[in-house]
Amino acid sequence: MKAGDGNALRRFSFNQATSQHWALPEVVAGCVAAGVPGIGLWREPVAEFGLARTAKLVRDAGLAVTSLCRGGFFTADGWRDENLRAIEEAATVGTSVLVLVSGGLPAGSRDVDGARDRVADAIAELTPHAAAAGVTLAIEPLHPMFCADRCVVSTLGQALDIAERFDPGVVGVVVDAYHVWWDDTVYAQIARAGARIAAFQVCDWVTPLPEGVLLGRALPGAGCIELRRLREAVDAAGYTGPVEVEVFSAEVWARPGREVLDASVAGYLHHVA
Template sequence: MSRFSFNQATANRWPIPDLVAGCVEAGVTRVGLWREQVAEFGLEKTAALVKDAGLEVTSLCRGGFFNKPDWYPENVRAIEEARVLGAPVLVLVSGGLPPGSRDIDAARRHIGDSIGRLVPATVEAGVQLAIEPLHPMFASDRCAVSTLGQALGLAAPYPADAVGVVVDTYHVWWDDTVWAQIERAGREGRIACFQAADWITPLPEGVLLGRGLPGEGCVELRRFREAVDATGFTGPVEVEVFNADLWARPGAEILADTIAAYEEHVA
């Protein structure tokens, strides 16, 4: 449990004060936070609350969406929010094709260039940007970066302590090159965040909510954790699940079942 981190998205209807209290009661010392919920409760209030509770913020989600007109000031704000919260990592969901475009190569080049523009701000804040590849079914609208190899290629021009990658099992489990790319990411010092969630079949309507708790689907989650560990990564293991049925349950129940699933199928 020393590495377990409860990502706020797994119980996204749990208000931040209850989330913090529930983690303390359960002996959980690490949380991943989301900007929307933090903004709703208040940035400074959230930072003070988690600090007073002795919780470590392992990541803040999300920056990115570089296909939006306001991407630059929005990401600068996100970097500052991560700094205030003490989050070492800002997860980037990079965005899909710009409106009216079919040029995915240009979209990926723009993502890389945009990340480069953010490097000075993120270095100054002491926050590492983490490029998260999403499953290819999200390439058109949410993220044109679909593989760990693509993410590493986009990160390569920049210092590893400024730009890393996210290994999210839900998004990369299908890729036959993922094991070699995990090894490469570790060798280059770019594993910024490791997230575990299962792939359930059949996917529910609205594939974004098709994640399951560890053990509910088909992903070799422990194999992923062992592969990431083999690179020398000793950081937190976040469990991040988007699932409407799960969200409908009380937060404390979600947390308890998440801990049990993590211990049985990931740790």
């Protein structure tokens, strides 16, 4: 199988964060040239290029926007208005999936249970707006090392405890291999999630972690995660949607964009599909 094999790549999506310094028009052109059908977008580069221009660019290219990242950060000032904008942006670029990263503990707080309750309350405020826009709020659990400052939702089970309070068409979860692979309950939680799986993202875990642990990811196949096992588990749970390759890595970002895209496709085909 090769990059141009449309059947092999029918579920593949290239998250634009994987090639951080590749301009959006070049990412889109690269995906089209490689036969890649989907792209995951981030709000900051979309805003820089222009929301309407981005929507037209991907639409004219025939690419599916598989997710928009991100909403959430419910401890930040103005979180409600910011998330309402994010929902509108997701609908405008043509995706039904808005990824939510919940945010960490409020300043000076040690109350992690209370912080998780706040996430649920915030999502409850947003659900009518998301439903009206046709957007699913996709709760992404992050590895526990990010709990204090980035995301108090640390496991897929915790994400589901919140998501299950709402309509599955409006609130779902993200299964991101980097954040969940270590959890000994993850396969049971994936089965529990079922139709609530709104997005599936893959990369690999390498050691030693760099000083900035957020950048401790690698392309599929370069680390220790059983990526195909996770993909088979989400499939068995009923998920048939896109598989996004999303990598944060200074080493990867230093490479030319088309080289990164080709390596992402190769890693997906050999270690995920």
